[in-house]
Every structure is written in structure tokens, then in C-alpha cells.
Amino acid sequence: MPSHTTRPAVPATAGYRFLLREREFAGLYAGFTLTVAASTLSGFALGTLVHDRTHSPFLTAVSMYGATFAAVLGALTLMSVADGHRPRRTLVTLQCLSLAGVAAQAIPGLPLPARFGLLLTLGFFQSLGTGTRMGLLTEIVPVASYATARSLMNITSGGTAILGYALGAALLRCLTPHGLFLVAAALTGIALVVVAATVREHSIRLTRRPGPRQTWNTNVELFSHPGRRALLLNLWVPNGLIVGCEALFISYAPGQAGALLAAGSAGMLLGDLAVGRLLSAERRRRYAFALRLLLAVPYLLFAFHPPVLAMTAAVFIAGTGFAATLPLQEQLLRLTPDPVRGQVQGVESAGRMTWQGIGAAITGGIAQHLTPGTTITMIAAVSVAVTVGSRRYVKRAHTAHTGHHRPPQAAGRRRAACSGSGGGGLGGS
Numbered sequence: 001m002p003s004h005t006t007r008p009a010v011p012a013t014a015g016y017r018f019l020l021r022e023r024e025f026a027g028l029y030a031g032f033t034l035t036v037a038a039s040t041l042s043g044f045a046l047g048t049l050v051h052d053r054t055h056s057p058f059l060t061a062v063s064m065y066g067a068t069f070a071a072v073l074g075a076l077t078l079m080s081v082a083d084g085h086r087p088r089r090t091l092v093t094l095q096c097l098s099l100a101g102v103a104a105q106a107i108p109g110l111p112l113p114a115r116f117g118l119l120l121t122l123g124f125f126q127s128l129g130t131g132t133r134m135g136l137l138t139e140i141v142p143v144a145s146y147a148t149a150r151s152l153m154n155i156t157s158g159g160t161a162i163l164g165y166a167l168g169a170a171l172l173r174c175l176t177p178h179g180l181f182l183v184a185a186a187l188t189g190i191a192l193v194v195v196a197a198t199v200r201e202h203s204i205r206l207t208r209r210p211g212p213r214q215t216w217n218t219n220v221e222l223f224s225h226p227g228r229r230a231l232l233l234n235l236w237v238p239n240g241l242i243v244g245c246e247a248l249f250i251s252y253a254p255g256q257a258g259a260l261l262a263a264g265s266a267g268m269l270l271g272d273l274a275v276g277r278l279l280s281a282e283r284r285r286r287y288a289f290a291l292r293l294l295l296a297v298p299y300l301l302f303a304f305h306p307p308v309l310a311m312t313a314a315v316f317i318a319g320t321g322f323a324a325t326l327p328l329q330e331q332l333l334r335l336t337p338d339p340v341r342g343q344v345q346g347v348e349s350a351g352r353m354t355w356q357g358i359g360a361a362i363t364g365g366i367a368q369h370l371t372p373g374t375t376i377t378m379i380a381a382v383s384v385a386v387t388v389g390s391r392r393y394v395k396r397a398h399t400a401h402t403g404h405h406r407p408p409q410a411a412g413r414r415r416a417a418c419s420g421s422g423g424g425g426l427g428g429s
Contacts, residue, residue: 016152016277025140027198029153031091032133034191035098036157038184040164042102044258045180046115048172051250053112057372061247061364063116067123067357087136088201094129095192098122102188106181127350134345136199138333147284147330151276154268154326161265169258230393231332233386235325235348238292240355241383242318244363245299245376252372256308263312267319275323284327288394292387295321299380302373325352328394 020026047064054060101122105115141149171180246264249257271291275284298314306314329348336344359379367375 015148019141019145019149019152022140023198024200025137025149027194028133028136028140029156031095031191031195031199032153033156033160034187034194035095036160037164038098038102038187038191040161041168041180041187042105042184044165044168044261045172045177045184046105046119047250049115049177050112051254052177056364057248057251057367058361058364059112060250061244061360061367062357063119064247064250064360067119067126067353070120070123070126073124086201087132087139088195088199090132091129091136091199092192092196094125094132095188095195097125098129099185099188099192102181103185106178106185108178123353127347127353130349130353131345131347134349138345146333147276147281147326150329151272151326154272154323155276157268159265159269162262162269165258165261165265226393227396228332228335230390230396231328231335232348232351233390234292234394235328235332236351236355237386238295238383239322239325239352240357240359241362241379241386242295242299242321242359243356244359244361245302245379246315247360248363248367248372248376251367252302252376253308253311256312259308259312260315263316264319267316268322269319271320271323272326274320275326281327281330284330288324288327289387289391291321291324293321293384294318295324296380296383296387299376300384302380303377305373 020029043064047060050056050063051060101118104110104118137149137153138146168180171183175183246261249260253260275287275291279287295318298318301310301314329345332344332348363375363379366378370378
């Protein structure tokens with residue numbers, strides 16, 4: 001059994017700078033950053049390669065986000081491993097698998113079916129890696145600093161994607177997509193070394209034996225709670241549909257696709273920075289609905305075929321709306337007991353990634369028959385409709401939580417009792 005069972009002395013009001021001074025968080029954060037960079041480059045390389053070979057909007061979109069389909073299989077079968085196995089060992093093993101998969105994509109002449117097979121295999125384990133990483137995050141930082149830590153990681157994800165897409169577009173002028181895969185493999189290897197050198201082993205949170213049955217039982221309890229269902233719906237569907245719109249950028253404007261993708265990532269960076277650092281938890285919750293609308297409404301401008309500058313500005317503004325995930329994730333965390341936090345966060349992330357894949361498949365399929373601009377407008381309108389239609393259920397989730405709110409000390413005693421009871425379910429909220 002690992003010996004590190006206590007959290008580091010990180011103040012509840014810790015900011016970005018203080019968090020980064022803590023060696024273990026800094027290592028987890030650096031490994032995450034490098035992994036996102038590698039994923040961005042490899043996704044851009046595969047999308048470019050598939051577009052050059054097939055000129056199919058559907059296959060191009062699926063190649064960029066298709067790994068998310070397999071992520072849901074991992075969430076439904078193995079996600080309890082995120083709480084039931086030693087997290088450091090699990091994360092290092094998954095980094096090794098990712099390195100092997102990305103390196104294999106660099107093989108010249110590899111058939112497209114084999115490339116898609118590798119994509120799905122990596123996606124299957126990607127959800128488990130996310131659940132393990134987020135479970136470790138709750139061990140490393142206090143609950144009060146969780147939103148700050150997630151905000152920093154979301155900002156980094158957006159910033160890294162900006163650099164990744166811009167760098168990918170620049171490197172493709174002197175490298176082939178296979179060379180871009182090699183760069184992604186090198187970044188994955190560095191991430192592996194960083195995680196292995198800095199992240200400590202922590203206690204196993206789940207006392208029941210992990211596996212498909214335990215994963216299934218916990219997932220059943222997760223979805224049986226109406227508040228959690230409403231939060232997951234809003235974390236998954238509107239975001240996934242808008243990512244589907246982004247998946248059409250290469251088909252819509254091949255020459256400006258890198259700039260459009262970078263603009264969306266820049267907007268996401270700004271939104272997460274402002275919402276995570278400048279707003280209190282209560283204000284984040286109040287502005288969540290407006291942010292979810294902002295995520296989709298600017299894409300309605302694509303119906304008028306705007307010039308490149310206006311198009312880029314609209315995508316940038318819409319990107320800020322992704323910050324709505326922060327308050328929703330905070331509410332979901334409050335409704336989740338400690339022993340299964342890794343699995344629940346993994347399921348949330350896997351579902352979000354899966355809906356990104358579904359959104360890409362939907363938009364790619366429709367764009368086979370309609371123009372990419374028309375398709376983007378239609379899907380953005382559906383995203384707005386889902387956000388408006390589910391608003392009252394999200395408000396009920398918050399009301400139910402505050403109605404049963406306990407002082408922090410009592411909540412802490414409840415979580416401790418839950419951890420020692422041996423129960424693997426989600427329990428009541």
C-alpha cells in the first residue's frame with residue numbers, strides 16, 4: 001500500500017503561482033501540458049493526412065476527434081481502476097501506451113484502417129488516464145482550490161492548443177504529417193519522464209475490487225441521480241456539438257483552418273482565465289448559462305458567410321463559452337463522495353470527449369450533403385436549443401444541493417465516513 005495518504009499543505013485560497021511551487025502538482029501539470037501538445041499535433045497531422053488522401057469532410061472530422069468514441073468504452077468498463085489501483089503506476093503505464101501509439105502513427109505508408117484502429121485504441125485508454133489524473137488532482141490540492149487547479153489546466157489546454165495548431169501548420173511547410181507524428185511522440189516521451197520523476201504514489205481510494213462490475217455499479221448510481229444527469233448533459237452535449245463545428249474548419253476553409261482552430265483555443269484560454277480567477281464560485285454558477293449560450297451563438301454568423309476576420313473573431317468569442325464547464329464541474333464534484341471521485345470525473349471527461357466525437361461525426365455526415373457553413377449554423381442552433389431547454393434542470397441540481405448543504409466540517413466528516421465504509425457507490429448527495 002502506498003505510504004503517501006495525506007495532502008500537501010496547500011492553502012485553500014492558493015493561486016496559480018503557489019500551486020506551481022508544489023513539486024507534485026507542477027509535475028502533474030507539466031505532464032498534462034506535454035500530453036495536450038502531443039495530442040494537438042498528432043490530431044492535426046492525422047486530420048491533414050486523411051483530408052489529403054480522401055477529401056472527405058466526414059473522415060477528416062472523425063480522424064481529428066474519433067478517439068473520443070472509444071473513450072466511452074473505457075468509461076463503461078475500466079474507469080473504476082482510476083480509484084482502485086495505484087494512481088501513479090496506472091498513469092505511467094498509460095503514458096507508455098500513448099507513446100507507443102503515437103510513434104506507430106509515424107510509420108510511412110500505414111493504411112488508414114490501421115491508423116483509425118490506433119486512434120480508437122488510444123481513445124479507449126485516454127478516458128482512464130483522465131480519470132486517474134483528475135483523481136490525483138483531488139489528492140494533491142484541497143477541494144477549495146480544485147476550481148483554481150482545473151482553471152489553470154483548462155487555460156493551459158487552450159494555450160497549448162493555440163501553439164500546437166499554429167506550430168503544426170508551420171511545421172507542415174517543411175515536414176510531412178509523419179514528421180509531425182514524430183514530434184508528437186517526442187513530447188509524449190518527455191511527459192512520461194516528467195510524470196515518473198515527480199508524481200508520488202497515493203492511497204487507493206476505492207476499497208472494493210475494481211473492474212467492469214464495479215465500474216458499472218458506480219455508473220448506474222451516477223446516472224440515477226437527476227442532478228448529476230442534468231450537469232452531465234450540459235457538460236457533454238452543447239460542447240460536443242460546437243467541437244463538431246470546429247471539426248469542419250479544414251473542410252470549410254483549408255487555408256485558414258489553423259487560424260480558426262487557434263482562435264477558438266485562444267478564446268477558451270481567456271474564458272477559463274477570467275472565470276477561474278476573477279469570479280467567485282457563486283458568480284461562476286450564475287454566469288454558467290450565459291457562457292453556455294455564448295459558446296454557440298457566434299457560430300450562427302456562419303449562415304452569412306462572413307469574411308475571414310469576422311469569422312475568426314466569432315470563433316474566438318465563442319471559445320470563451322467553454323469556461324462554462326468550470327462551474328458545472330464544481331457542482332458535480334460537490335455531489336460526488338471522495339471514494340469514487342476519480343471515476344466520476346473520468347466518466348465526465350470521457351462523456352465530453354465522446355460527445356466531441358459524436359458532434360464531429362454528425363457535422364461531418366451532414367456536410368457530405370450540405371455545405372460546411374450551413375452545417376455549422378444548423379449544429380450551433382441545436383446547441384443553443386439544448387442549453388435553453390435544459391436550464392431549469394441545472395437550476396434544480398443546484399437547489400437540491402444547497403437544500404441539503406452542511407457546514408464544511410460536517411461535510412468533511414461525512415466524506416471520511418464514506419471513505420471508511422468500504423462502499424463503492426455514489427451514495428446520496
